Structure formats: C-alpha cells, structure tokens
Amino acid sequence: MSNNDSRYVEIVNLVKAYPNPLGDAIKVVDGYNLTIKKGDLVTVIGHSGCGKSTVLMMLAGLNPITSGDVVVDGRVVDGPGPDRAVVFQAPCLLPWLTSYGNVMLGVKRCYPHASKKDRDDIVKYYLNLVGLADSMHKYPREMSGGMQQRVGIARAIALKPKMLLLDEPFGRLDSLTRMDLQDTILDILDKEKITTMLITHDVDEAVYMADRICMMTNGPEARVGQVLNVPFERPRTRADVTSDDLFFDLRASLISFLEKNEKTRPGDQPAPAAQPLDQGVYEAPSLLDTHAPRGGGADLVLAGSTSGPGQGTLN
Amino acid sequence: MFSDSHLLSPTTMTDLATATSTLLGAAELWRLDTDGSLSLDTGLYGSHHALRDSAADLRLASGQGLAGSALAAGRPRLFDDLASVAAPGRAQAAAHNGLSAAAALPRFHGGKITSVLVLFFRGGGDACGGAEIWSAGEGRFELALGECYHAGACLERFARISKYVNFPQGAGLPGRVWEHNCPELVPDVNASKTFLRSSGDGGRELSVGLGLPLMAGRNLQAVLLLLSSQTTPMARVHEIWEPSADDATTLVRRHGVYGSMPDFGHASDDLSFSTRNGGEGLPGRAAATAEPLLTENLDDLGIARRDAARNAGLTSGMAIPTVITDTVRYVTVLLW
Ligand SMILES: Nc1ncnc2c1ncn2[C@@H]1O[C@H](COP(=O)(O)OP(=O)(O)OP(=O)(O)O)[C@@H](O)[C@H]1O
Numbered sequence: 001m002s003n004n005d006s007r008y009v010e011i012v013n014l015v016k017a018y019p020n021p022l023g024d025a026i027k028v029v030d031g032y033n034l035t036i037k038k039g040d041l042v043t044v045i046g047h048s049g050c051g052k053s054t055v056l057m058m059l060a061g062l063n064p065i066t067s068g069d070v071v072v073d074g075r076v077v078d079g080p081g082p083d084r085a086v087v088f089q090a091p092c093l094l095p096w097l098t099s100y101g102n103v104m105l106g107v108k109r110c111y112p113h114a115s116k117k118d119r120d121d122i123v124k125y126y127l128n129l130v131g132l133a134d135s136m137h138k139y140p141r142e143m144s145g146g147m148q149q150r151v152g153i154a155r156a157i158a159l160k161p162k163m164l165l166l167d168e169p170f171g172r173l174d175s176l177t178r179m180d181l182q183d184t185i186l187d188i189l190d191k192e193k194i195t196t197m198l199i200t201h202d203v204d205e206a207v208y209m210a211d212r213i214c215m216m217t218n219g220p221e222a223r224v225g226q227v228l229n230v231p232f233e234r235p236r237t238r239a240d241v242t243s244d245d246l247f248f249d250l251r252a253s254l255i256s257f258l259e260k261n262e263k264t265r266p267g268d269q270p271a272p273a274a275q276p277l278d279q280g281v282y283e284a285p286s287l288l289d290t291h292a293p294r295g296g297g298a299d300l301v302l303a304g305s306t307s308g309p310g311q312g313t314l315n
Numbered sequence: 316m317f318s319d320s321h322l323l324s325p326t327t328m329t330d331l332a333t334a335t336s337t338l339l340g341a342a343e344l345w346r347l348d349t350d351g352s353l354s355l356d357t358g359l360y361g362s363h364h365a366l367r368d369s370a371a372d373l374r375l376a377s378g379q380g381l382a383g384s385a386l387a388a389g390r391p392r393l394f395d396d397l398a399s400v401a402a403p404g405r406a407q408a409a410a411h412n413g414l415s416a417a418a419a420l421p422r423f424h425g426g427k428i429t430s431v432l433v434l435f436f437r438g439g440g441d442a443c444g445g446a447e448i449w450s451a452g453e454g455r456f457e458l459a460l461g462e463c464y465h466a467g468a469c470l471e472r473f474a475r476i477s478k479y480v481n482f483p484q485g486a487g488l489p490g491r492v493w494e495h496n497c498p499e500l501v502p503d504v505n506a507s508k509t510f511l512r513s514s515g516d517g518g519r520e521l522s523v524g525l526g527l528p529l530m531a532g533r534n535l536q537a538v539l540l541l542l543s544s545q546t547t548p549m550a551r552v553h554e555i556w557e558p559s560a561d562d563a564t565t566l567v568r569r570h571g572v573y574g575s576m577p578d579f580g581h582a583s584d585d586l587s588f589s590t591r592n593g594g595e596g597l598p599g600r601a602a603a604t605a606e607p608l609l610t611e612n613l614d615d616l617g618i619a620r621r622d623a624a625r626n627a628g629l630t631s632g633m634a635i636p637t638v639i640t641d642t643v644r645y646v647t648v649l650l651w
C-alpha cells in the first residue's frame with residue numbers, strides 16, 4: 001500500500017467554532033486529527049452533541065471549516081463534491097420519484113456521457129445490490145423506512161464516491177432491519193472498497209462494522225480521544241465476530257470510554273490554581289502554556305525507520 | 316557522586332522501604348566513551364546490592380546489554396525479558412532483587428547519542444503498574460504501543476486492549492505529550508479527561524500517569540508512559556519543573572504529585588532551582604548539563620525539603636531533562 005493510500009483521508013487540526021453572542025466563539029471541535037487508510041471503514045462514536053456530525057459535515061464540505069485541513073486523496077476539501085457521498089438518518093428521497101428515479105437522478109449527474117442503456121444498467125445494478133430489485137418502481141410513500149434508507153444508500157454508492165459519509169444511517173430503524181442493513185453495507189463495501197466514515201451510537205455496530213473505531217471526547221473542544229483497531233478479517237459474519245472474546249473486550253473498552261467521558265468534562269481539567277491542591281497534587285496556574293511548542297515544532301519519527309535520528313551515527 | 320549514605324540509618328531505610336514499594340527499583344546512567352562503548356556513570360540501587368555489584372567494571376559495546384541495545388537501535392527500548400538482553404549475570408542479579416523489566420532511554424546531543432538512562436522495574440508480588448513506549452505505527456501518523464511492560468494481573472485486560480489502541484496527535488495522554496512536546500502528569504488517571512484509555516474493568520487500580528516526550532533533536536522519537544498504581548507507584552514523588560517565565564535560568568515547579576506525602580509537597584511550594592554556574596540541586600544541575608542525573612544526596616532535593624525527604628524515607632532521586640534542539644524545556648523529577 002502506497003503512502004498515499006495509507007493516508008487517503010487526512011484530517012489535520014480540524015477546528016469548528018460557532019459565534020457566541022455572549023463572548024468568545026465556542027470551539028465545538030478543536031484539534032481533531034485522524035488519518036484514514038484507503039478502503040477502511042471508520043466508525044465514530046461519542047456522546048450526543050459532542051460534534052460527530054459537525055466533523056462529518058466538514059468532511060462533506062457542507063459545513064465550513066474554521067481552521068485545519070481535510071484532504072481526501074490528495075485534494076483539499078473546500079466544498080461539497082460528488083467524490084464524497086453523504087447518507088443521513090432520514091433518507092431525503094424525492095417523493096415524486098420512484099426508487100429507480102431517485103437513484104437515476106444522481107447517476108445522470110455523475111455519468112453525463114453514458115448511454116441511456118448504460119445508465120439503466122448502473123441504476124439497476126445498485127438497486128439490486130441493496131436488495132431492492134423488486135421495488136424499483138415503488139415511490140417512497142410505498143416503502144418502509146428501511147427500504148427508503150436502502151434507496152438512499154444505493155443513490156450514494158452509485159455516484160462511485162471516493163468516500164462514503166454515513167451519519168447514523170440506521171438510527172431510525174428497528175434492530176432487525178438495522179442488522180440487515182449493516183450486513184448489506186458490509187457486503188457492498190467488501191465489493192466496492194469505498195473509504196467510509198460511519199457515525200453511530202450503537203456500541204455493537206461500532207465494533208462489528210469497523211476497521212477502526214474513532215472515539216470522540218465530549219465537547220466543547222471535542223477531539224479524538226483514541227482510536228481502536230478492530231482486527232477481525234473481512235468478509236465478516238456476525239456470528240464469527242460476536243463469538244470472539246476480543247469482541248467483548250473491544251466493546252467493554254468502548255463502553256468504559258463513554259462512561260468515563262460522561263463523568264469528566266473539560267471543566268474537570270485540574271483547576272487552574274496557583275495554590276497547592278489537596279491530596280498532594282500541585283498544579284501550576286497555566287496548564288499548557290504558550291511557550292510549550294505546539295505540534296508543528298517537532299516531527300514524529302517512525303519507529304524502526306532507518307532514517308531516524310541517531311541512526312548511522314553510532315557505528 | 317554517591318555521597319551521604321549516612322543520611323539514613325539502615326533501620327529507618329528498611330522500615331520505610333517496606334511501607335511503600337515503588338515500581339522503579341533502580342536506575343543507571345551509562346555514558347558513551349570516545350571508543351564508542353558505554354561505561355557506568357552513576358547508579359541508584361537502594362538495597363539492590365546484587366544489581367550494583369553486577370555493574371562493577373562493566374563496559375558495554377553497541378548492541379550489548381540493555382544500554383548497548385538502545386544505543387545500537389538508536390531509539391528507546393523496553394525489555395520485559397531481561398535474560399535475553401542483559402549483560403551476563405545481570406538478569407539474575409536483577410531477578411534476585413525482584414526487578415524483572417527495564418527501559419533504556421538514549422539521550423541525544425547534536426544528532427548523536429551521548430548517554431543511555433536505564434530504569435529497572437519491579438515485578439512479581441503485589442506489583443501493579445507499567446511502562447509503555449508509544450511511537451509511530453507503520454505508515455500511520457498516530458502513536459501505537461511498542462515495547463511495554465505491564466506488571467501484575469490487575470493490568471491484564473488493560474494490556475490486552477492497549478495493543479489495539481492508537482493515538483492521533485492531541486489524543487489521550489501520549490497524543491497530548493506529542494502535541495506539546497511536553498511531559499505531562501495525570502494525578503489520577505481514572506478521574507482524568509486526558510487519560511481515556513480504559514478497558515472495562517481493567518486498569519481501575521491505576522493512579523498516577525506520567526507521559527515523557529523522548530526527543531532526538533527537534534524530533535519526537537517516542538512517548539514513554541509510566542503508570543502507577545496505589546499499591547506500587549512508579550515513584551513516590553513525580554514533579555515537572557520548567558524555566559520560570561521571568562527568568563529562564565530559574566526552574567519553578569510546573570506540576571507535582573506527592574501521593575501520600577503532602578508534607579513533602581508543601582515543603583516544595585516556594586522552591587526554585589537556579590541553572591546558573593553548573594546548576595543548583597537535582598533539577599538545576601540536570602538542566603545545566605542537559606543530561607539525566609541520578610542522586611542519593613537528599614541535599615540535592617533542595618535544602619528546604621531535606622528534612623521532609625528524610626522523614627518520608629526518600630532515598631533516590633532522578634531528573635530527566637526534556638531537551639528540544641539544545642534547549643532544556645522541562646525537567647521531570649522522580650523521587651523514591
Ligand atoms: N449552528 C450552530 N451554532 C452553534 N452551535 C451549534 C450549531 N450547530 C451545532 N452546534 C453545536 O455543536 C455541537 C455538536 O453538534 P453535532 O450535531 O455535531 O453533535 P453530534 O455529536 O452529531 O450529536 P448527536 O449524536 O446528537 O447527533 C452541539 O453542542 C451543538 O449544539
């Protein structure tokens with residue numbers, strides 16, 4: 001895998017601040033860093049309101065970035081584009097078009113030079129992929145929420161995006177439908193290898209679906225708290241994954257991360273006090289002062305890299 | 316450099332040593348000689364006489380022993396199986412003293428290693444805590460767990476999960492140390508928003524967490540995490556000193572964790588150490604030379620807290636400067 005593929009998506013020092021009528025702008029997200037490998041599925045988990053959708057919308061180019069960078073396949077994101085397809089909790093289908101018509105809308109835009117026959121094939125291929133071969137000519141009102149969401153997914157994937165951005169796509173579905181759709185998406189991704197970010201509130205889903213789980217800290221100033229690598233092979237089956245001890249370890253780790261985040265908020269940072277605190281702890285007034293060089297000051301040396309400092313100078 | 320063993324009578328020493336057993340059991344500073352080999356500069360052994368004796372007259376070539384392995388690798392190493400790396404007889408000596416793991420941390424100057432600091436960690440018995448080296452994983456701009464030592468069944472699950480954890484810049488304690496190139500102390504990892512690695516039931520026993528940036532020039536090579544538990548803290552005192560904002564030649568305390576020794580903490584309140592003229596005390600001298608420093612002389616902790624140190628039964632002190640392109644930014648002090 002080339003270096004570009006291992007850093008297919010790079011989110012660097014991402015900040016989102018909203019104006020605050022009462023004072024300084026509020027940084028909802030601050031210092032969010034994440035690198036995603038090509039073809040990986042990253043699930044994002046964190047407490048409600050921490051800023052998951054905010055990050056996803058900045059990746060989609062639908063919410064302006066305050067500072068920092070999002071780079072997808074070497075291109076800096078500066079607005080929405082067909083290379084990043086978004087699926088929300090509610091499918092937002094056009095009610096006057098059938099599922100076929102809804103998918104065709106995007107296909108026409110994405111393949112303007114394809115023949116009518118080719119476009120027809122493409123639409124049918126993707127509707128078939130999401131299991132709607134028999135419901136191509138149904139209108140949204142004639143379909144269940146799960147079926148509508150399948151149309152939304154087919155519409156997104158038919159664009160052949162570099163990145164799929166899914167914001168709680170199963171959030172409104174009952175658990176059986178949800179599991180069904182999870183497997184549909186995993187099947188599709190096994191075939192199409194689209195780099196995907198999936199926001200979820202469901203711990204099991206976060207582990208089962210992911211190559212990596214990105215856990216976000218509570219806002220304001222939310223950022224990545226840690227990333228968990230999920231080593232289960234693909235293609236996966238639910239039975240295999242959920243019978244593995246590691247599944248329970250990873251799950252427990254996620255839950256305790258969320259529980260801990262629940263209890264500790266940014267205000268819990270050691271209180272800035274010039275006085276010695278109780279329990280034998282002394283904390284200087286400025287926790288992270290300005291003369292500490294920021295990240296830009298030092299490069300990270302790859303472990304085991306032969307070009308690391310000190311190498312070659314010691315023999 | 317070893318002076319003043321008279322400061323503590325043998326009886327008080329044993330009494331207090333059994334009161335709190337630290338995970339840090341011994342430390343050695345190995346210096347690179349002109350012929351490219353390493354010789355022992357100083358050592359802190361407490362009652363670990365076998366380990367002290369095993370170091371006598373030892374010279375280590377690059378690749379030999381703990382310090383030599385770090386020298387050859389050109390990066391920090393951590394060994395949880397001393398027998399396979401330590402110089403002949405030393406693993407047995409360490410084991411005899413209940414020491415089962417060690418970290419070897421090279422110190423760089425002008426792109427070259429000038430010394431290697433070796434830390435020995437206890438194992439077995441009630442030992443609970445750990446040391447971890449976090450460095451960049453293959454192709455990823457994130458920190459991943461490299462060599463590590465987790466003592467005690469209490470950390471079994473924590474250790475198992477940690478293998479799967481990565482930290483981007485700014486994430487978690489290692490990510491913050493990387494972001495700021497600044498050592499960071501977390502007094503209670505269970506109550507901290509900075510330390511979020513958790514593994515269900517695993518790791519509840521942990522108390523103090525210390526993250527140390529391991530620098531080579533202006534590059535961060537790795538982050539060393541030292542994890543304490545209530546029963547076996549890494550050291551009894553953790554401190555971070557930094558040049559004062561008003562006077563860069565005076566070190567003032569940035570952060571201190573004193574656990575069960577608040578008196579010693581209070582005695583430290585108005586303390587500062589000059590770095591002029593060779594430097595004053597443990598942190599001042601370490602800053603003046605930009606080299607790690609080991610001492611058994613309680614005067615080095617500051618005259619103002621010598622008595623408190625003696626009352627608390629402290630015997631050993633270690634200072635580790637964080638040097639970024641030839642400037643000492645912080646001095647981390649561990650006392651036990
Ligand atoms: N236009 C806005 N102005 C000010 N604050 C906003 C604005 N939009 C969102 N926020 C705030 O940003 C924070 C993050 O919102 P976001 O929707 O990204 O959270 P989330 O993690 O997706 O939550 P959920 O899990 O509930 O979907 C929230 O606290 C929200 O109140």
Ligand SMILES: [Mg+2]
Binds near residue numbers: 052053054167
């Ligand atoms: Mg949301």
